Amino acid sequence: MIIPVRGEGINYDIAVKRGAIESVGEEFSLSRKVLVVTDDGVPQEYAKQVLKASGNGFLVTIKSGEENKNFDQYRVVMEELCRNAFTRTDCVVAVGGGVVGDLAGFCAATYMRGIDFYNVPTTLLSQLDSSVGGKTAIDFMGYKNCVGAFYQPKKVLIDPDVLDTLCDRQFYSGLVEAVKMAATHDENLFDFISDSDDVRRDAEEIITRAVKIKCDVVERDPTEKGERKVLNFGHTIGHAIESLSMPALLHGECVGLGMLAVSGGEVREKIARALTKYGLPVLYDLDERKIIDFIRHDKKASGDEISLVTVPSIGSYEIRKVKIDSLFDTRSR
Numbered sequence: 087m088i089i090p091v092r093g094e095g096i097n098y099d100i101a102v103k104r105g106a107i108e109s110v111g112e113e114f115s116l117s118r119k120v121l122v123v124t125d126d127g128v129p130q131e132y133a134k135q136v137l138k139a140s141g142n143g144f145l146v147t148i149k150s151g152e153e154n155k156n157f158d159q160y161r162v163v164m165e166e167l168c169r170n171a172f173t174r175t176d177c178v179v180a181v182g183g184g185v186v187g188d189l190a191g192f193c194a195a196t197y198m199r200g201i202d203f204y205n206v207p208t209t210l211l212s213q214l215d216s217s218v219g220g221k222t223a224i225d226f227m228g229y230k231n232c233v234g235a236f237y238q239p240k241k242v243l244i245d246p247d248v249l250d251t252l253c254d255r256q257f258y259s260g261l262v263e264a265v266k267m268a269a270t271h272d273e274n275l276f277d278f279i280s281d282s283d284d285v286r287r288d289a290e291e292i293i294t295r296a297v298k299i300k301c302d303v304v305e306r307d308p309t310e311k312g313e314r315k316v317l318n319f320g321h322t323i324g325h326a327i328e329s330l331s332m333p334a335l336l337h338g339e340c341v342g343l344g345m346l347a348v349s350g351g352e353v354r355e356k357i358a359r360a361l362t363k364y365g366l367p368v369l370y371d372l373d374e375r376k377i378i379d380f381i382r383h384d385k386k387a388s389g390d391e392i393s394l395v396t397v398p399s400i401g402s403y404e405i406r407k408v409k410i411d412s413l414f415d416t417r418s419r
């Protein structure tokens with residue numbers, strides 16, 4: 087399936103197809119210098135497929151893990167581009183999860199003020215969320231995504247078959263982002279995920295439906311002036327937990343806890359039931375003071391207020407400004 091992404095300054099396609107990585111040369115324009123960026127936790131065969139299809143391919147393998155989405159690894163990629171005399175007509179291809187995609191995308195955005203960027207996301211989270219929407223970044227001084235840019239890819243290739251090598255913990259952590267999008271936009275998808283008896287088998291459908299939701303939102307608000315903030319449901323507190331707990335909890339696990347922290351009543355129960363079904367954490371000893379201190383530095387904060395997304399009933403959402411100090415008094419009932 088091809089999902090077109092169109093909007094102001096946005097014009098690219100997302101291809102979702104089982105086995106698509108084997109014909110990556112037909113999807114991307116690779117008859118030029120191509121820097122393939124992957125990490126040492128991604129099975130090498132995926133990057134090799136892209137290299138094989140490239141006219142003049144180079145490979146850089148960064149260290150895996152959120153702690154490596156940093157300036158050191160940014161420098162490793164930039165040095166490779168410079169050393170091999172990449173020009174503005176060449177391209178970067180990310181083959182990996184959200185860490186590789188965010189970092190390689192930021193390198194592509196900033197090398198010579200921007201060269202073509204393609205993404206082959208290989209985790210569930212990156213397939214249904216981070217590869218869509220053009221956010222690229224690295225972490226800095228303990229703050230997630232502190233240094234970054236909006237930069238749209240030329241094309242995204244989603245091959246659900248590569249998830250076969252992804253461990254369950256990473257798979258279910260990624261599923262949280264689909265739960266998030268369903269919770270705010272699509273009750274039917276929420277039930278589909280909650281009731282699935284084989285969620286790996288259902289991955290292609292979940293990815294396609296979640297990507298469409300994200301595309302709709304991003305097309306209307308590419309740079310997060312308003313509506314796109316809905317994608318941050320669970321992320322304000324989730325990011326704080328992620329930074330404070332690092333490296334104990336994964337991104338999606340933290341977002342799940344963040345959704346629960348701002349939900350109440352039946353919504354909270356339904357989200358907790360879905361998370362529990364997939365072995366995701368629903369209990370975390372929140373140090374509310376530390377979280378509030380952290381959120382003061384969140385780039386989404388303005389003064390002493392923050393935009394908070396809540397879900398009044400599954401399939402709907404509200405965005406409102408709340409005082410950071412009273413964040414934990416605002417759970418939707």
Ligand SMILES: NC(=O)c1ccc[n+]([C@@H]2O[C@H](COP(=O)([O-])OP(=O)(O)OC[C@H]3O[C@@H](n4cnc5c(N)ncnc54)[C@H](O)[C@@H]3O)[C@@H](O)[C@H]2O)c1
Pocket residue numbers: 125126127128129150151152155182183184185186188208209210211212215216217218219220221222230231248249250251252253256260337338
């Ligand atoms: N840009 C955005 O809009 C956006 C949205 C959500 C999240 N993110 C970012 O995404 C990052 C998290 O991404 P993630 O969850 O993909 O984590 P990740 O990139 O760290 O990947 C998780 C692990 O899985 C390994 N891996 C990747 N693909 C594999 C495969 N097919 N088989 C086996 N192992 C594989 C990786 O080596 C890594 O060890 C965070 O940095 C987060 O901030 C960005």
